[in-house]
Every structure is written in C-alpha cells, then in structure tokens.
Amino acid sequence: xxxxxxxxxxxxxxxxxxxxxxxxxxTQVIEEFSIAINTNELNEPxxxxxxxxxDYVLLGKDGKAxxxxxxxxxxxxxxxxxxxxxxxxxxxxxxxxxxxxxFYTNGYDIYFWDIENYPPQKVLGFPSxxxxxxxxxxxxxxxxxxxxxxxxKIAGRDYQIAAIxxxxxxxxxxxxxxxxxxxxxxxxxxTCIALVDALMRAGWAERTLFLVDRIALQDQALDxxxxxxxxxxxxxxxxxxxxxxxxxxxxxxYPTMLNIIRNEHNPLSPHFFDLIIxxxxxRSIYNTYQEVLTYFNTITLGLTATPTDVIDHNTFQLFECxxxxxxYAYSYDEAVNHIPPYLSNFQVMKIKTKFQEEGxxxxxxxxxxxxxxxxxxxxxxxxxxEGTELEKTVINRGTNALIVREFMEECIKDANGVLxxxxxxxxxxKAHARRLEQIFDALYPEYKGELAKVxxxxxxxxxxxxxxxxxxxxxxxxxxxxxVDMLDTGVDVRxxxxxxxxxxxxxxxxxxxxxxxxxxxxxxxxxxxxxxEKDDFLILDCWDNFEYFKLNPQGKSLQLQIPxxxxxxxxxxxxxxxALALGENALAEKExxxxxxxxxxxxxxxxVILDARKELHQLEDEHFxxxxxxxxxxxxxxxxxxxxxxxxxxxxxxxxxxxxxxEVSLAHLxxxxxxxxxxxxxxxxxIGELPLSVNTVAQEEKLIHQSQTNHFWAxxxxxxxxxxxxxxxxxxxxxxxTIIPLLGPAKFxxxxxxxxxxxxxxxxxxxxxxxxxxxELVEQKVNELVAANPLxxxxxxxxxxxxxxxxxxxxxxxDEHPHITLDLLRRAYNHRKAQLLQFIRHILxxxxxxxxxxxxxxxxxxxxxxxxxxxxxxxxxxxLLRSFLIEKGDVAKKDLISAPFTGIHPxxxxxxxxxxxxxxxxxxxxQLAA
Numbered sequence: 060x061x062x063x064x065x066x067x068x069x070x071x072x073x074x075x076x077x078x079x080x081x082x083x084x085x086t087q088v089i090e091e092f093s094i095a096i097n098t099n100e101l102n103e104p105x106x107x108x109x110x111x112x113x114d115y116v117l118l119g120k121d122g123k124a125x126x127x128x129x130x131x132x133x134x135x136x137x138x139x140x141x142x143x144x145x146x147x148x149x150x151x152x153x154x155x156x157x158x159x160x161x162f163y164t165n166g167y168d169i170y171f172w173d174i175e176n177y178p179p180q181k182v183l184g185f186p187s188x189x190x191x192x193x194x195x196x197x198x199x200x201x202x203x204x205x206x207x208x209x210x211x212k213i214a215g216r217d218y219q220i221a222a223i224x225x226x227x228x229x230x231x232x233x234x235x236x237x238x239x240x241x242x243x244x245x246x247x248x249x250t251c252i253a254l255v256d257a258l259m260r261a262g263w264a265e266r267t268l269f270l271v272d273r274i275a276l277q278d279q280a281l282d283x284x285x286x287x288x289x290x291x292x293x294x295x296x297x298x299x300x301x302x303x304x305x306x307x308x309x310x311x312x313y314p315t316m317l318n319i320i321r322n323e324h325n326p327l328s329p330h331f332f333d334l335i336i337x338x339x340x341x342r343s344i345y346n347t348y349q350e351v352l353t354y355f356n357t358i359t360l361g362l363t364a365t366p367t368d369v370i371d372h373n374t375f376q377l378f379e380c381x382x383x384x385x386x387y388a389y390s391y392d393e394a395v396n397h398i399p400p401y402l403s404n405f406q407v408m409k410i411k412t413k414f415q416e417e418g419x420x421x422x423x424x425x426x427x428x429x430x431x432x433x434x435x436x437x438x439x440x441x442x443x444x445e446g447t448e449l450e451k452t453v454i455n456r457g458t459n460a461l462i463v464r465e466f467m468e469e470c471i472k473d474a475n476g477v478l479x480x481x482x483x484x485x486x487x488x489k490a491h492a493r494r495l496e497q498i499f500d501a502l503y504p505e506y507k508g509e510l511a512k513v514x515x516x517x518x519x520x521x522x523x524x525x526x527x528x529x530x531x532x533x534x535x536x537x538x539x540x541x542x543v544d545m546l547d548t549g550v551d552v553r554x555x556x557x558x559x560x561x562x563x564x565x566x567x568x569x570x571x572x573x574x575x576x577x578x579x580x581x582x583x584x585x586x587x588x589x590x591x592e593k594d595d596f597l598i599l600d601c602w603d604n605f606e607y608f609k610l611n612p613q614g615k616s617l618q619l620q621i622p623x624x625x626x627x628x629x630x631x632x633x634x635x636x637x638a639l640a641l642g643e644n645a646l647a648e649k650e651x652x653x654x655x656x657x658x659x660x661x662x663x664x665x666x667v668i669l670d671a672r673k674e675l676h677q678l679e680d681e682h683f684x685x686x687x688x689x690x691x692x693x694x695x696x697x698x699x700x701x702x703x704x705x706x707x708x709x710x711x712x713x714x715x716x717x718x719x720x721x722e723v724s725l726a727h728l729x730x731x732x733x734x735x736x737x738x739x740x741x742x743x744x745x746i747g748e749l750p751l752s753v754n755t756v757a758q759e760e761k762l763i764h765q766s767q768t769n770h771f772w773a774x775x776x777x778x779x780x781x782x783x784x785x786x787x788x789x790x791x792x793x794x795x796x797t798i799i800p801l802l803g804p805a806k807f808x809x810x811x812x813x814x815x816x817x818x819x820x821x822x823x824x825x826x827x828x829x830x831x832x833x834x835e836l837v838e839q840k841v842n843e844l845v846a847a848n849p850l851x852x853x854x855x856x857x858x859x860x861x862x863x864x865x866x867x868x869x870x871x872x873x874d875e876h877p878h879i880t881l882d883l884l885r886r887a888y889n890h891r892k893a894q895l896l897q898f899i900r901h902i903l904x905x906x907x908x909x910x911x912x913x914x915x916x917x918x919x920x921x922x923x924x925x926x927x928x929x930x931x932x933x934x935x936x937x938x939l940l941r942s943f944l945i946e947k948g949d950v951a952k953k954d955l956i957s958a959p960f961t962g963i964h965p966x967x968x969x970x971x972x973x974x975x976x977x978x979x980x981x982x983x984x985x986q987l988a989a
Contacts, residue, residue, distance in 0.1 A: 067114060067130050070166030075128075078185040078328055080117060087188065092116035092124075094150045113147045116159070117191065124151045125191040126160040133673065137165040141172070141179065148174055160191060167673035171330075171356060173198070177233055182356045183669055186330035193265060197333070201262035204231045209927040213287045214253035216401065217923045218389040219246055221934040223254045225387040226360065228931060230263060236359050238378035242391035243364040243575025244402050244551075248280060251336050251362065252287045255308070259291075264333035264358070269310045270351065271338045274522060275550055280310045280338070302326060313348040320354050321664045329356050337361045339548060339572075350666040350705075352377075364575055365568045366390065391571070391578065398912040398945065402578040404595040407605055409817050410465050414458050415446040415601075416814040419807070428809045444805075450487045450562075456494070456808040462561060462601055463498050465813065469599065471556040474591045478510070480556030481531070481590070483576055484541040487562040489515050492541045495561070499539065511539035514546060521545070535589045548572040553579040554590045556597065563602040570608060574598065623711055624703040627718040628657055632700065634725045636692055641728070646777060651684060654695075657703065665705040674698050713788040716745060720788075724780045743767050746787060748794045756790050763787070837879055840872065841902045855903055860896060869895055912945045915987055922983060936963050936971045940984070949988045952981060 067090075072082045082088045092113040115128035129144035131137055140163035152158040161172035162185065171186075172179040176198065186194070204227040209220055218241075226237050241247045251269070258264040269284070271277050284293055294306040302319050304326055311319075319325055335357050352359060361378045363370065367388050375382045394402040417423045420443045424432070429439050444453040470479040486492040492513045499511035514527050521527045531540045532552050540546055547569060555577045564570045577596035586592070598605075631654050638647035658678060661668050668675070677683055678699070683691065719742050726735040746766050749756050756763070765771050766783060844851040850860060850868045860868065872879045872895075884898045890910050893901075901908035909917070919941040923929065929937065939959060944950050954960070955977075956967035964970030968977055 071130050071164060075185055079187040087118055089116045089118065090114065094147055119192055123155050123157065124159045125195060126162055127151065129163040131165045133166050135165060137163050137168045137170055145174060160194065180356060183329045183354050183666055187328050190328055190330040197262060204261055206928065207257050207261040210253050210256050211924040211927050213256060214246060214249045215924040217920055217938060219250045220923060220927055221931060222250050222387040223257065224934060225931050226254055227257060229386060230358065236379040238361040238380050238385040240363055240367050240385045240388040242389060242394050242402065243572060244578040245389055245394050247362045248283045252284060255334065256288060258334060265307065266332050267308055267334045268332045269336045270313055270316065272313055274312060275528060276338065277310050277312055279551060284308050313351060316351050317348060320351065321662055323664055329354055332357045334358045339363060354666045364572060366571065369567050398916040403580050403593055405577060405598050406595060407598045407600055408469055409815060410462065410599055410601050411815045412458050412461055413812040413814045414455060415449060418446050419444040419453060419455060425810055450491050452804050454804050454806045455811065458811040459495055460498050461811045463495065463502060466559055466599055471597045473589055479538050481552060481554040482539045482557035482559065483546050483555060484539060484559045484561050485547060485573060486541060486543050489543050492543050495541050509536040511541055512537040514540045514542045516545040546576065551579065553581050554587060556593055559599045560604050561601050564604050567608060570604060622704045623714050623718065624706040624709065625700055627714060627721065628700050628703045630718060630721045630725060632692065632696055634721060634728065635687065637725060637728050639687065660706065661702060662705050667702060667705045671702055712791040716788045716791045717784050720780050720784050727775060739772050749790055750793055753793050756793050759786050759790065838902050840879065841899055854899055857905065865896055915941060915945050918987055932963060933971055939963065944984060944987065950984050
C-alpha cells in the first residue's frame with residue numbers, strides 16, 4: 060500500500076499537473092506549506108507548537124493561498140483529512156484575510172469543499188488556477204438574488220417569472236440541482252435564458268452550458284441566445300468544431316460534449332462551467348450521457364415537458380427533488396386554461412381504414428383487386444395480414460393514399476381554403492416517409508414536388524439556412540413535413556395547424572411531446588402571409604393512439620437492454636468460473652486473457668472509468684489474475700462488469716456474434732444439450748446470411764460452408780469456436796445487406812376504404828358548445844343585417860346611433876331571435892357592463908370588446924411583470940387573487956385575510972406583503988372591479 064508521500068508523488072502530483080498546475084513552481088504550488096497556529100485553540104497537545112504543514116497549497120497570481128489540498132494514502136478514506144484541511148484553511152484565513160478553498164484526497168477520490176457555502180462534494184479532478192480565481196471572484200462579488208430583477212422582455216409571463224424566482228431562491232439557499240417541468244410551447248428556453256441573464260448580472264455564473272440531444276435543437280437554442288443575449292460570446296459559431304475556452308454561453312449536443320470530456324486533450328476541467336442546463340432531461344441522461352453531468356461540478360438545471368405525474372423516479376433523484384415535486388411546474392392544462400390562453404387547444408379526428416381494422420385478406424380485398432392479383436400470378440388465398448402488420452411486414456400503397464386524401468379533405472387549411480396549413484406527418488420508418496412523399500407528388504402534381512418534403516436527421520440538406528427545416532419554418536412551401544423521430548420533439552414551428560399520427564406511439568412522454576409540436580400560438584404581429592389566425596389545431600390519429608392512452612395512461616414501459624459489452628463480459632466470466640470448476644485451467648487462462656483485453660479497451664477518459672480508477676488499479680497487479688478465487692470473480696462481476704457500459708465505439712455486429720459463440724461454448728462446456736442445440740441453430744442461421752457475393756466474405760467461403768454442417772458441430776472444439784470468432788465475426792458487418800431483400804415486407808397497391816372517421820375528446824376541457832353556438836348565432840344575425848339594415852350600416856361606417864335608433868335596433872334583433880338579449884350577450888361574451896351597441900361594434904370588428912377575465916388576466920400579467928422582484932410565495936398569492944377576482948367579479952378587503960388566501964399564510968395578505976404593497980394591490984384590484 061502507498062504511504063502519503065508515494066500517493067502525492069505518484070498520483071496527486073500527476074492530477075494537479077493535469078489541471079495545469081506546475082508542482083515544481085513555488086509561485087503556483089507549495090508542498091509542506093507551514094502554517095502558524097494557536098495550539099490553545101486546537102487543544103491538540105501532540106501537534107508541534109505553533110506550526111502545522113499542509114501537504115499542498117495552491118497559489119493565485121497574487122501569491123496568496125487559493126486552496127489547501129490535504130493528502131492521505133490510497134488505502135484510507137479521503138474523508139480522514141476533512142477536518143484537518145478545514146483547520147488549515149481557517150488558519151490561513153487568519154493570516155491572509157481570505158478563506159481558501161478546501162480539498163482532501165487519497166489520490167483516487169478528490170473532495171472539494173467551498174467552506175461556509177456548500178457541503179463537500181466529490182469531484183473528478185482539481186480546478187485550474189483560472190477556475191479557482193473565478194470561484195474566488197464569484198464568492199466575493201455575487202449579489203443578493205432576492206433583489207435581482209428579471210428581464211421581463213426575455214421572459215415576462217407570470218409563470219416564467221415564478222419559475223425563475225423559484226430557482227433563484229433555491230440557488231441562494233445553496234441548492235445545486237433543480238428541475239423545471241414546463242409544457243411544450245410555454246417558453247422553456249426563454250425562461251432559462253432570462254435565468255442565465257439574472258445569474259450573470261448578479262455575479263453567480265460566468266459560464267453556462269446548454270445541453271440538447273439533437274443538432275436541430277442546438278441551432279434553435281443558439282439562435283435564441285443570440286436574440287436575447289446578443290452581447291454574450293457563444294460557442295459554437297457556424298462551422299466551429301474545436302471547443303473554445305473564451306466564451307460565456309456554450310450550446311452542445313450530449314454526444315459532442317461527451318466526446319470532448321473523453322478526449323485525452325480535453326481543455327475543460329470539471330470546474331469549467333458555473334451552470335449547466337439540461338434540455339429534455341428525462342431522456343439521454345441515464346445511459347452514457349450522464350457522464351457529462353457527473354464530470355462537471357456545477358449548478359445543474361433540468362428541463363422537461365413531461366407531465367409531472369409520469370416523470371420517473373430517476374429524473375427526480377438526479378435533480379435531487381422529491382418524487383412528484385419539481386422545483387417548479389407549469390402544465391399544458393394551466394397554459395390552455397389561462398385567460399387568454401398561452402397555448403393552443405386541439406381537436407382530434409380518428410381515421411381508420413378497412414385494412415387497418417380488418418386486415419388484408421381474401422375477405423377484405425375487393426373483387427377487382429383480386430382479379431389483378433391473379434393476373435400477376437399471386438394466390439389470393441395466401442394473402443393474410445393483420446391490420447397491425449401494415450408498414451411492417453406488408454406495405455399497401457392504397458392505404459397510404461387513402462390517409463393522404465382524407466388528410467387533404469379534413470385538415471385545417473390556409474386563408475384561401477385550398478392548401479393545408481403547416482403540417483407534420485409522423486411516420487414509422489424513413490421508407491414509409493418516402494412512400495408518403497411519393498403519394499403526395501403523384502396525387503397533387505400541380506405543386507411540382509414542393510407541397511410535402513421528407514425531413515429526416517441523416518439528410519444533410521435538412522440543416523442550416525435554406526435547408527429543408529428552414530424552408531418549412533420560414534417559407535410558404537413545403538406545407539407538409541414528413542418525418543421519422545426528428546420532428547417528434549423540440550422543434551419549434553408556431554405555424555403548425557395539423558399533426559398526423561401515421562404511426563402507433565407507445566411512450567406517453569413522447570406522445571405529449573409530439574402533440575406539443577402544434578400547441579404554440581401565433582404571435583399577432585408576426586403572422587406570416589400563408590398563415591391564418593390559429594385558434595386550435597387538428598390531430599388526425601390514424602392508429603388509435605388516443606384510445607390507447609385512454610386505456611394505458613402511462614403507456615408501454617420499455618424493457619431496459621443490458622449493453623452488449625456488459626453481456627459479453629458476463630458470459631465470459633461465467634465461462635471462466637465453469638472452466639475452473641471443471642479443472643479446465645488452460646481454457647480458463649485463455650478466457651482470462653480475453654477478459655483482460657476487454658478491460659484494457661475501456662475508455663480511459665470516461666468519467667465512469669476515472670471514478671473507478673481505485674478499483675481498476677487492483678487489476679493491474681499480476682497476482683490478482685494468478686488465482687481467481689470466488690471473491691475475485693464476485694468482484695469482477697459486481698464492480699467491474701457494469702463499467703463495460705462505457706464502451707461506445709466497438710463493432711457491435713462482430714461483438715454480438717462473439718457473444719453468441721461464447722454463449723454456445725458455455726452451453727457445450729456445461730453439457731446443456733438442448734440449449735446448445737438451440738443456440739447452434741441460431742448461429743448457423745447468422746452465418747448462412749453472410750453474402751458470398753462480397754469478395755471479403757467469399758474468402759472465407761470454405762469455413763462458412765463447413766460451419767453450417769452437422770459434422771462441424773458434432774465435433775466442436777474451443778479451437779473451432781475461436782476460429783469462428785477470429786474469421787467470421789468481422790464479416791457480420793456485411794450480413795444486414797442480405798436481410799432486407801430476403802425478408803422485406805410484401806408490397807401491394809390495393810384499394811382501401813374508410814372504416815371510421817370521428818372526432819374524439821381528449822385532453823383539457825373544451826369551451827361550452829352552447830355558448831360557442833350562441834355567439835355564432837348572434838354574429839350570423841348581425842352580419843346578415845349589414846346588407847339590408849340601414850342602422851347596422853350606419854354603425855359599420857363608424858357613425859353613432861341616437862337613443863331612439865338604438866332602441867329600434869334592439870327590437871329588430873329581438874325579432875330576429877328572441878334569445879338575443881343584453882343579459883345573455885353579457886354572459887356569452889363574459890362582459891358585465893357592455894351595452895348592445897358595443898357588442899354589435901365588436902361583432903363587426905370596429906371595437907375590441909375585451910372580456911372581464913381577459914381584462915383581469917392581462918392587467919395581472921402587467922402588474923407581475925412590473926414587479927419582477929416578487930418572491931415565489933407572493934407570486935402564488937397574486938395568481939390566487941387573479942383566479943378569485945375572475946370567479947367572483949369583486950374582492951373585498953376582508954376577503955384578503957380569509958380563505959382561500961389564509962392557505963398561503965395564516966394572516967392572509969398581511970403575512971405575505973408589506974403595508975405599502977398591500978395598499979398598492981388593493982388600489983389595483985379596485986380599479987379592475989370598478
């Protein structure tokens with residue numbers, strides 16, 4: 060075992076050098092730094108009088124101590140040095156006036172302690188001198204966040220301000236992880252940008268990383284930061300691939316950042332960022348990509364649109380929130396039901412074809428199509444497919460064509476009533492998307508191939524200015540984006556008025572994200588020429604998705620797959636254990652060699668591997684492998700095997716074949732005859748699918764034929780199995796090229812028929828139909844009178860009526876329909892004080908008649924935006940007051956110290972606001988209720 064001196068020289072010196080510290084330069088690092096102490100304070104008589112020695116002190120450019128590093132030998136827990144290091148820090152503070160940062164380590168584990176601010180935290184490496192000086196500056200210069208105003212030009216809605224304030228209050232309480240749950244379309248990115256702006260202005264953050272999971276979302280986020288924080292330097296600029304270290308805002312995909320931190324020349328220390336924002340944080344972070352969050356020691360904010368009740372335990376745990384209790388949540392229902400709504404509601408039309416419902420068989424195929432099939436030499440009796448097999452094992456052009464025609468008939472169209480508004484088709488596969496594109500081109504040739512375009516992630520023409528996504532977002536054509544996965548989440552196109560679910564969806568999270576593509580409302584001053592106003596949007600559901608989620612609200616829980624490298628390692632370990640039990644020591648030795656090769660191939664710069672370096676260090680000792688005891692095998696299985704999940708750049712097709720061979724060899728060794736026979740058949744089938752038409756494969760034609768014979772397997776040996784791995788595993792790369800032609804889906808062009816077409820109800824409550832129809836009736840009658848009634852024509856010209864004329868008009872309208880009364884109009888238009896002529900002017904578009912709830916809600920939004928310093932409890936009170944006033948129509952002073960307001964504080968408004976603020980609020984609501 061290493062002593063402290065060896066630990067320092069062999070491990071800690073190296074890790075300090077990796078962080079940019081020159082251990083030999085005493086202007087940067089002082090070893091055995093002497094510290095004058097008062098032993099009376101310590102009450103530790105064994106310590107030499109007046110002096111202690113810190114293992115390392117890291118110096119700033121001004122020569123003052125920035126940090127203390129206390130080293131312990133590798134065999135002991137690093138926490139043994141915790142109190143010692145803390146005492147050194149305080150003694151140095153007494154000498155120089157500033158409290159140094161605290162580190163204690165046993166070489167493998169490093170703990171960072173910002174004493175008086177945060178508890179100790181395990182980190183993956185030491186900070187650079189620049190990192191520590193930035194930390195020291197932030198600690199000294201940061202301002203009180205409670206008094207920091209929020210830029211409401213970036214995020215000014217009440218819930219956005221509340222979300223930002225919730226995080227800022229938690230940051231000030233020294234929390235480091237947060238989770239925001241905000242419905243798609245409610246401005247998560249803007250909210251985060253306003254938060255970044257506030258934290259930067261208050262001195263809490265200098266560098267921010269915004270993580271996304273796709274390039275399209277990276278471009279979108281970069282544009283948003285450029286729009287709202289134009290003066291903050293961003294990475295990457297267009298065309299930049301190499302990471303820069305001189306920016307303030309970084310936007311990256313998970314894979315890009317993972318590659319950067321795994322690179323041996325990684326320029327980013329674990330302390331490089333002050334804030335990380337994780338977009339769509341329910342995905343992509345429980346597997347390899349969680350390494351990114353583990354690597355950086357920083358404040359972390361998770362964002363998700365997944366409804367709170369279906370977010371899994373892991374997400375809440377990752378962001379240190381109680382299950383079901385994120386830092387802040389704002390749901391789709393809240394956004395739709397806000398007055399006026401923040402998000403668009405939707406209608407759902409269910410479309411189902413005959414073949415989808417009843418399958419494709421002799422009973423459902425028309426007689427005309429049966430004749431055509433017979434002329435083509437097909438046996439109709441043999442055609443028998445379930446409806447669920449469409450686009451999987453059977454393709455029918457007629458079904459796709461029927462869906463396209465029904466869409467063109469039922470979709471929400473533009474102002475001309477001819478072309479559909481912006482639409483996304485969600486397809487099963489890329490081939491399915493291409494087939495739909497061909498059908499649009501064939502059925503509507505007059506649009507010269509511009510009406511519908513396929514947008515898939517592997518098409519380079521999708522991205523960038525002028526690319527297909529840019530065209531879909533900013534130009535008249537294409538109107539229809541046909542996509543597979545790429546547009547399911549994150550892409551923000553406000554103009555979308557139709558969504559077509561041309562595939563079944565089983566994930567509730569993904570289902571709501573797909574719906575979220577249509578929820579954004581148009582901004583009134585930014586409506587593009589080819590768009591009309593958007594009251595709601597239409598979803599055409601071709602696969603009973605809404606019915607599925609009514610019956611299965613949580614959706615289908617996906618089975619987690621154990622990564623292939625982990626499975627191969629586990630099987631090899633089982634084989635070694637079995638060989639040792641049978642006394643087959645040579646076989647065990649051979650497999651141990653292969654096991655060690657797997658371990659040697661682990662990515663050295665992976666965070667997971669760096670964190671396990673102490674455990675892996677034990678494997679470097681040859682004595683470990685000389686005799687694999689049961690304890691050692693258990694150690695390999697429990698501790699080392701899971702590390703294989705970090706392997707990401709292997710030939711997985713070759714590895715899968717190797718895994719199958721190891722599995723069949725283990726069955727042979729254990730004399731499990733039935734299992735051996737089953738596995739053998741599967742391997743023979745794999746080998747039989749290798750295309751001998753490929754020259755590289757043809758070179759092994761002899762072995763390929765031999766390995767498919769019964770004699771080969773009847774006389775199987777380890778040498779033969781090793782030969783299969785060595786020679787055929789690398790060829791598995793070519794195997795897939797033969798699978799698609801041989802096992803591809805059957806293709807037909809059969810006429811399909813509509814089985815069902817109906818509107819279904821799903822999601823938030825819809826507006827009362829009786830009120831909506833009443834308003835339609837009134838508006839119809841008033842517009843009819845414009846052509847013939849001189850009094851209505853007079854109003855239309857902008858002239859006023861005399862009292863007598865107004866009375867005559869009231870009578871005329873009452874004669875037209877007995878239910879057109881002032882009382883009913885006030886109820887229907889939710890306006891308690893308007894007169895009849897005001898309603899008529901409103902219907903004719905001369906005067907905007909804002910409803911009482913609209914007036915209240917708009918005024919409250921303006922009040923909250925003007926008072927962006929309000930804390931979360933005060934914001935909660937104001938939103939409750941808004942709802943109370945809308946419901947009751949008035950608020951008395953005594954109401955404010957009664958239920959429901961006493962639910963926020965026992966003293967009601969008096970416990971939440973100052974006297975001056977209360978006077979301002981009472982004056983504000985009296986003006987509204989007047």
